[in-house]
Amino acid sequence: MSLEKFKKLPTQEIKSDYLRNILENNDARTQELWRLLEVTERYVDDNFWKKDPLDTNNSNFSSKLWEMVIIDYFLRRGANVVPTAQRKNTKQGNPDLEIILGDNRKLFVECATATKGESPEDFYEDGYSGSYSEFLRPKLVRLSNSIDFKNKKLKGYLKNEVVRSNDIVIFAINSVGYTDTSASATLNKFLYQQGDMTLTMDRNTGKFIDSYFQHDPNFLKFNKENDSTELQNGFFVNNNDRPQNLIGVLYTGFFPLGTQPASSFYVGFDNQYTEYANLIGSFFSDYNYIQKIDSSGVELKEIRSKN
Numbered sequence: 673m674s675l676e677k678f679k680k681l682p683t684q685e686i687k688s689d690y691l692r693n694i695l696e697n698n699d700a701r702t703q704e705l706w707r708l709l710e711v712t713e714r715y716v717d718d719n720f721w722k723k724d725p726l727d728t729n730n731s732n733f734s735s736k737l738w739e740m741v742i743i744d745y746f747l748r749r750g751a752n753v754v755p756t757a758q759r760k761n762t763k764q765g766n767p768d769l770e771i772i773l774g775d776n777r778k779l780f781v782e783c784a785t786a787t788k789g790e791s792p793e794d795f796y797e798d799g800y801s802g803s804y805s806e807f808l809r810p811k812l813v814r815l816s817n818s819i820d821f822k823n824k825k826l827k828g829y830l831k832n833e834v835v836r837s838n839d840i841v842i843f844a845i846n847s848v849g850y851t852d853t854s855a856s857a858t859l860n861k862f863l864y865q866q867g868d869m870t871l872t873m874d875r876n877t878g879k880f881i882d883s884y885f886q887h888d889p890n891f892l893k894f895n896k897e898n899d900s901t902e903l904q905n906g907f908f909v910n911n912n913d914r915p916q917n918l919i920g921v922l923y924t925g926f927f928p929l930g931t932q933p934a935s936s937f938y939v940g941f942d943n944q945y946t947e948y949a950n951l952i953g954s955f956f957s958d959y960n961y962i963q964k965i966d967s968s969g970v971e972l973k974e975i976r977s978k979n
Contacts, residue, residue, distance in 0.1 A: 715747075752771060769782075837917065922952070
């Protein structure tokens with residue numbers, strides 16, 4: 673959809689209150705949306721606005737907005753982003769973003785927006801008094817679903833040689849509807865099996881002795897009948913099903929057009945279990961933190977067993 677057609681949308685008929693609010697207020701966010709629509713139009717696929725913007729919901733619009741933000745990020749840094757018209761047309765489709773790196777290699781970026789889904793009551797309020805691990809569990813389910821879905825797509829791209837074995841891939845994940853910083857701790861669990869931090873104190877003196885992160889290998893997922901399934905953490909650590917050219921995950925928990933500065937809460941999670949370890953930081957050097965955890969405790973204390 674062209675920028676001009678988007679500007680002519682009858683705002684009162686738009687179902688997404690998030691999009692409607694942006695358009696009705698005609699403020700800095702509106703101008704930023706117009707800019708994103710204009711600069712990314714050549715790089716989104718033909719089905720990007722297949723669903724009429726009037727009928728799109730908050731999650732669907734936020735997903736599209738997130739993809740535009742990521743495309744714009746690389747364009748503003750001079751990356752050689754391949755326009756849609758120049759990309760190979762395949763039955764399997766293509767990753768969201770293709771960038772030519774040189775040395776006969778490409779960077780592909782797959783964007784995903786993790787939402788609360790249809791059961792927001794599963795999410796605990798900030799005043800929840802139970803364990804921190806249980807507080808994080810519903811978010812872990814949503815974020816892990818997004819990463820697992822993108823991983824399945826990546827394996828299909830590799831099988832059909834849309835992505836080659838010497839190309840590299842990043843998953844860019846945005847969570848909508850739960851924007852607190854706990855989602856970062858959630859990804860530490862899912863990607864690295866890093867559990868809660870434990871402090872050791874001297875009982876007699878009250879002085880601090882040591883701190884470490886617990887090892888958290890599993891989590892529970894519940895269905896509508898409240899039956900549970902035990903799933904495995906450690907997507908980077910012990911996932912033999914994970915392609916080796918996935919170099920990391922970029923995460924933010926804020927709406928891209930929110931009030932937060934552009935890089936105020938972006939975290940890169942580096943895949944230390946691949947030959948491309950430490951590479952994600954080179955693509956997101958202006959973001960404020962790159963998380964690195966491996967079995968030897970890079971940047972963090974060792975992960976110990978709960979037992």
